[in-house]
Amino acid sequence: MTQSNRLSGGQIDRNTTLKFTFDGKTYDGHPGDTLASALLANNVRLMGRSFKYHRPRGPLTAGSEEPNAIVELRSGDRQEPNTRATTAELYDGLVAKSQNRWPSLAFDAMAINDRFSNFLTAGFYYKTFMWPAAFWEKVYEPIIRKAAGLGSLSMQADPDAYDKGFRHCELLIVGAGPAGLMAALTAGRAGRDVILADEDFAMGGQLNSETFALNDAPALDWTTATVAELSSLPNVRLMPRTTVIGAFDHGIYGAVERISDHLETPPEGKPRQILWRIYTQKTLLCAGATERSIAFENNDRPGIMLASAIRTYANRWAATPAQRVTIFTNNDDGHRTAADLHAKHVNIAAVVDTRADAPFSSDYEVIKGAQVVDTKGRLGLTFAELRLANGESRTVECGALGVSGGWNPNVHLTCHQRGRPTWNEDLAAFVPGADLPPGMTVAGAADGTFSTHGALTSGANAAARILDIKPSDAPTTEDAAVRQTPFWFVEGCSRAWLDQQNDVTVKDVKLSHQEGFRSVEHLKRYTTLGMATDQGKTSNMGGLAIMAELVGKSIPEVGTTIFRPPYTPTAIGVLGGRMRGMDFHPTRLTPSHFWAKERGAVFVEVGNWLRAQWFPIAGETNWRASVDREVRATRNSVGVCDCTTLGKIDVQGTDAALFLNKVYCNGFAKLAVGKTRYGLMLREDGIAMDDGTAGRLAEDHFVVTTTTANAGKVYQHMEFVRQCLMPDADVQLISTTEAWAQYAVAGPNSRKLLQKIVDPAFDISNDGFPFMACGNITVCGGLRARLFRISFSGELAFEIAVPSRYGDALIRKLMAQGEEFDVTPYGTEALGVMRIEKGHAAGNELNGTTTALNLGMGRMVSKAKDSIGSKLSERAGLNEDGALAQVGIKPVNAADKITAGGHLMAATGPVDAKHDQGYVTSAAFSPSLDHMIGLGFLKDGGSRLGETMRLVSPVTDLTVEVEIVSAHFVDPEGERVRA
Amino acid sequence: MIINHPLLGPRDSAEFIYMGDAGLINRPDPETASGEEWYAYAYLRDNPAGEHRELWWHEGGDRSWLVVTRNTVTHEISKVEIARDVARAQGRSK
Known part of the structure; x- marks a missing residue:
């Protein structure tokens, strides 16, 4: 393919040709190109369709502020919608598709919307789709979603990795244009710790777009030498392709580095993007400025661009959108574009300047005091219609129109902590206000210093001031005074686009004002001005200006909307980083995990833990069969369950008992050494918080257990009580949950099994080690261990703990030694069944609404x-x-079935909330009783045993006759635990 | 945010757990306090737009409870104290 609009010069490598496709057609480009510059060089102006009216659109800008040229980049699982063609670096094999059009970009059926634009004005959706309400979800929304919207997702998992990282520096410089580079040079040469970040892949900022000489040589020479010097300094870190997206509290900045977006696929082992958290003492914002447009009728045709963007394409990328270009400007900067294009042999049809005193040129026609009032061209600009100073009309043929309405400093980051920009009358623009984020300074065009020399020196001086050092000398270059007079829109325009991405016109702003939306925040939301992915970088000011005129106020009186992070669209993937799938949170494995896996256990997530839920054996076809067997085996002989996940907190100190007396509602001061006691913790408001046991290993040493779910919370609470309520108590806490592997050994044969493991020096007979005893012991010939005679299952039971690293060995030992008793491992389901059979409260009962009284x-x-x-x-x-x-x-x-969550109602009478008597918290099939059982809360429950009631669950459509019974279904006298 | 831990120096707030109003240290005297005082302690919290003394727990660090004086509007942190010292200064003991 020929690159018919490729000019001479530019920062592209013509020795290498890159092939890429756009909408299935193959084109050539060069390294250094963006997708937009390469398409323009190939005479492609039409790159997309607008959001609402499906108007044909081409690029408006040459940077990240782009509203129009957004495409689907890549294919397959890497397809990424809404990518700005103006920032997408070209690589060999790049595949891009236009979006929001059907069947093709050139012929889009939905462009019919444009004909109905009178109906599709601001507030259209609010007004039209109100009635009937039921239609919204089923009819309107699906249609609107299909018609509007932007690109499409791949609907496949993202194959790439994203990372997060942390960096620290003394001075963070945001933007590597003339101001940023001079600032980095000043700080870098002084040996200071600097990070210089720029969203572009080439540092230099606006210098890359200009033809000014720096020190009488091309600007690129100076930029190249400066970047080389900075790279050589060990105290300076250059971060190209890195967008600083937000200024957060206390000198913390968010930045996204695009590591691999300029490659077809990320290199092996490399992430696609990294989210950096940059901690800095000082920040210098050198974010530059964005050119603003002028609104006139049909100002959105492909080929109509910001004048500076056309200049950037010509100078940096040697590409022009057309061979014949008109410039429409209200300031001198527009003339620079004309001069640069002329120098590259692009035909300048005319420079239309709104000012009567516009500068003269001998190279092309300057039409003074004139305006562009309308344009023509279905899929791209063909003619511009002018209104001359004398009121006459004139038509100019051109394929591109560069519009320059002056420049707006990029103040976004200065506003991320609710700072407001202030209006500068001389520039007719908002500049950074006084209430900057702490530690931030602004320099260069971002601060309203628009001349190149001004930007260079302002960067050097700012860095010198911040760090109390000497500024580096700036190169000599242009230093033209900049004056900007406001000119926002052409008199009488209506379908003149302000926000091209969200299709908001001058007419929409007027309409919203007419309908009473007069605050800028209302204007924004009603018209959606500035609410697209470009966040109105090229449109907000125009909207404000029109609003100001309509309400008869000045622009500063009208004020701006708030700028919030991120500065540019940021992928959810990079915010998530590595935290996705199983890496969303850490996974904690129990000491018996690998053994359980070998046994074919089914696992369940309990908080971060993976616990064995049940252990199926050959022939078992459903979970109930496994669970019932595990329960029966435990109740009949012996079962083993890993209970390591229960929180363990070591409490030591002379005031340990005093401390436990404070955190538990029941008494612990008199608990004898070598004994364990059940304890209930309340919240300060009297509601039950957690329960567990505390064993006293010595006068000044307790071991507290918590539920698995509340282990962290209880530890936090205990530390609060210790430090904030009992600051002088001699008590120390440490979590030892991970330090000890702990197994429940339960069932009539549990003692016999343990006697084979516990060293003979320790008497664990009923007399020697009665119910609720605890103590330090040794097992397997000298291994230190702890033994607790406590029971959750209601059987004769022990919990035995060994240092975690012996946990795997111990479970294998228990299984081997227990063979003669048919020892059976059991999981969390059987554990739950047995505790319901015993009426023990667990999380379902300790549910944040129940008191000790409720719990009996x-x-x-x-x-x-x-x-x-x-x-x-x-x-x-x-x-x-x-x-x-x-x-x-x-x-x-x-x-009959019993389900948790059902409510208890009288045997007869109405079923409604007013007659609610209580509810069921836990339910299970009891293998011991051979029917379902449940636990619940009932009004006056203690005195209603034997009553017949209805269990009602409207959700599951269940109504069952139930009998209220004691919660202790199995061994109510508690004989087994004491056996 | 960065919290300047009195013992460990500046730490990222992500290492901490937030528990709100530092008034929680002022637990009423169980011997003398009225029901109203208990009610206020358990349920009533100030929510000022401005300076606020609040409790932060250094879960990802040394497990200290801190009393942080923070402006809820600007997030400026003007003071960080060890909660235990604050409690002692307020007359709490065991």
Whole structure:
């Protein structure tokens, strides 16, 4: 293919040709090109369709502020919608597709919307799709979603990796244009720790777009030498392809580095992008400025661009959107574009200057005091219509129109902590305000210093001032004074685009004003001005200006909307980094995990833990069969369960007992050494928080256990009580959850099994080691261990703990030694069934709404001492007659089902919230009783045993007759645990 | 945000867990406090737009509870104290 619009010069490598395709057609480009510059060089102006009216669109800009030229980049699982062609670096084999068009870019059926534009004005959706309400989800929304919208997702998993990283520096410089480079040079030469970040792949900023000489040589020479010098300094880190997306608290900046976006696929082992968290003492913002447009009728045709963008394409990329170009300007900068294009032999049709005193040129016609009022050209610009100073009309033939309405400093990052920009009358633009993020300074065009020499020296001086060093000398170059007079829109225009990405016109702004939306924040939301992915970088000012005129206020009086991070669109993937799939949170494995895996256990996530849920054996076809077997085997002989995940907190110190007396509602001061006690913790408001056991290993040493779910929370709470409420208590805490592998060994044969493992020096007979005993022992010939005679299953049971690294060996030992008893490993399901059979409360019952009284443990709350929650648990409201009390539930008809979540209603009478008597918290099939059982809370439950009620679950459409029974279904006298 | 830990120096706020109003240190005296005082302690919190003394727990560090004086509007942190010292200064003991 010929690159018919390729000019001479530019920062492209003509020795290498890159092939790429756009909408299936193959083109040539060169290294250094962007997708947009390469397409323009190939005489392609039409690159997309607009959001609402499906108007043909080409690039407006040459940078990240681009509203129009957004494409789907790559294919397959790497397809990425809404990529700006103006920043996508060209690589060999690049594949891009236009979006939001059907069947093709040149003929888009939905362009019919443009004909109906009178109906599709601001607030169209609000007004049209209100009635009937039921139509919204089923009819309107799917149609609108299909018609509007931007690119499409691949609907496949992203194959690339994203990373997060942390960097620190003394001075972060944002933007490597003339100001940023001079600042980096100043700080770098002084040996200071600097990061210089720029979103572009080539550093230099606006210098790359200009033809000025620096020190009487091409600007590129100076830029190249400067970047080379900075690269050589060990204290300077250059971060090209890195967008600083947000200024956060206390000198923390977010930055996205595109590591591999300029390659077809990321190199082996490299991420696609990295989200950097940059910690800096000082920041110098050198973000430059964005040119602003002028609104006139049909100002959105492909070929109509910002004048500076046309200049950038010509100078940096040696590409022009057309061979015949008109410039429409209200300032001298537009003339620079004309001069540069002329120098590259592009035909300048005319420079249309709104000013009567516009400068003269001998190279091309300057039409003074004139305006572009309309344009023609279906898929691209063909004619511009002018209104001359004398009121006459004139038509100019051209394929591109460069529009220059002056420049707006890029103040975005200065506003990320609610700072507001201030209006500068001389520049007719907003400049950074006084309330910058702490530590931030602004230099160069971002601060309203628009001349090249001004930017260079302002960068050097700012860095020198910040770091108290000497500024480096700036090269000599142009230093033209810049004056900007406001000119926002052409008189009488209506379908003149302000926000090209969201299709917001001057007419829409007027309409919204007419309908009463007069605050800028309302204007923005009603018209969607500035709400597209470009966040209105090229459109907000125009909208404000028109609003100001309509309400008869000045622009500063109207004010701006708030700028928020991120500065440019940021992929969700890079915010997530490596935290996706199984890496979303850490996975904690129990000491018996690998052994359980060998046994074919089914695992369940419990918080971050993976726990064995049940252990299927050959012939078992469903989980219930496995769970029932595990329960029966444990109750009949012996079962083993890994209970390492329960929180363990070591409590030591002379005040340890005093401390436990404070955190547990029941007493611990008198607990004898070598004994364990059940403990209930309350929140300060009297609601139950967690339960567990505390074993006293010595006068000044307790081992506390918590539930698996609350291990972290309880530890935090205990540290709060220790440090903030009992600061002088001699007590130390440490979490030892990971330090000990702990197994429950339960069932009538549990002692016999353990006697084969516990060293003979330790008597674990019923007399020597009775129910609730605990102690330090040794096992397997000298290995230190802890033994607790506690039972969650209701059987004769022990919990044995060994240092974690012996956990795997111990489970294997228990299994081998237990063969003669048919020892059976059991998982969390069987554990749950057995605790329901015993009526033990767990998370379902300790659900953040229940008190000790509700749980049947009201008398445990000691009145003899103060503990957390004891006072407020005495509140009348928590102790009224009819308080909920924990009960057991069984079906009257043994075959009936019981489900947790169902509510208890009287046997007859209405079923509604008013007649609600209580609810079921836990339910399970009891292999011991051969029917389902449940636990729940019932008003006055303690006095209603034997009552028949209805269990109702409207959600599952269940109504079952149930009997209220004691919650202790198995061994209610507790004989087995003491056996 | 960065919290300047009195013992460990500047630390990222991501290492901490936030627990709100530092008034939680002022637990009423169980011997003398009225029901109203307990109610206020358990349920009432100030939510000022401006300076706020609040509790942060250094979960990802030394497990200290800190009292951080932070401006809720600007996020400026003007003071960081060890909560234990604050509690002692307020007369708490065991």
